[in-house]
Amino acid sequence: MPIVAPSLLSANYLNLEADCKMLNESEADWYHLDVMDGRFVPNITFGPMVIDFLRKASNKVFDVHLMIEEPEKYTEAFKKAGADNLTVHIEACTHLHRNIQQIKSLGMKAGVAVNPHTPVSLLKDIIADIDLVCLMSVNPGFGGQSFIPQTLVKIRELRNMIDEKGLNVDIEIDGGVTLENAKSIVDAGATVLVAGNTVFRAPNPTEMISLLKKI
Ligand SMILES: O=C(CO)[C@H](O)[C@H](O)COP(=O)(O)O
Numbered sequence: 001m002p003i004v005a006p007s008l009l010s011a012n013y014l015n016l017e018a019d020c021k022m023l024n025e026s027e028a029d030w031y032h033l034d035v036m037d038g039r040f041v042p043n044i045t046f047g048p049m050v051i052d053f054l055r056k057a058s059n060k061v062f063d064v065h066l067m068i069e070e071p072e073k074y075t076e077a078f079k080k081a082g083a084d085n086l087t088v089h090i091e092a093c094t095h096l097h098r099n100i101q102q103i104k105s106l107g108m109k110a111g112v113a114v115n116p117h118t119p120v121s122l123l124k125d126i127i128a129d130i131d132l133v134c135l136m137s138v139n140p141g142f143g144g145q146s147f148i149p150q151t152l153v154k155i156r157e158l159r160n161m162i163d164e165k166g167l168n169v170d171i172e173i174d175g176g177v178t179l180e181n182a183k184s185i186v187d188a189g190a191t192v193l194v195a196g197n198t199v200f201r202a203p204n205p206t207e208m209i210s211l212l213k214k215i
């Protein structure tokens with residue numbers, strides 16, 4: 001059964017409380033929270049302040065996906081705001097190992113995200129130090145884009161790398177996940193499904209979350 005992590009990127013920002021209530025009462029495992037800075041990606045969303053408010057509305061795991069430059073400057077702020085998992089982009093980190101140590105020393109789970117063009121082989125020397133790999137299956141920055149099929153090849157390669165080393169690292173797929181492609185994603189070896197549009201644009205989001213859980 002995959003971990004299902006609805007992305008609040010597609011939530012209704014005029015009534016976030018209602019969406020939190022829906023998620024809390026659903027089978028959703030994690031909140032996936034997309035932080036964008038307008039530099040690393042061509043879009044701007046929210047930061048620790050909004051996450052701090054959301055924290056008061058839910059006890060679920062907060063999976064924070066940082067699409068920002070210099071993430072090390074904000075690690076503590078996201079910890080204070082209530083992040084459980086903190087994921088940084090490999091493309092944004094000159095000192096990735098140091099950033100991972102910083103995240104873990106603050107008691108959070110550490111994730112590394114990779115863009116569609118970045119080979120998973122670059123994770124070879126960091127994989128034993130992290131809890132999660134977020135494979136971007138769209139170019140980061142926006143919700144509602146189409147899944148890039150080459151991601152399936154990357155999932156299999158990463159699954160082999162993790163299994164060969166006998167590690168327990170989650171493989172999270174982020175972008176364009178639908179009810180139609182979710183089974184092939186899980187069959188390839190993914191353990192976490194992020195879903196923004198698929199959940200929040202569904203006629204019945206709670207039911208959609210249950211259907212994704214059953215994959
Ligand atoms: O990181 C992201 C975009 O950069 C989002 O998590 C992702 O796009 C989810 O949205 P959707 O399921 O609608 O594609």
Ligand SMILES: [Fe+2]
Nearest residue numbers: 007034065174
């Ligand atoms: Fe994301």
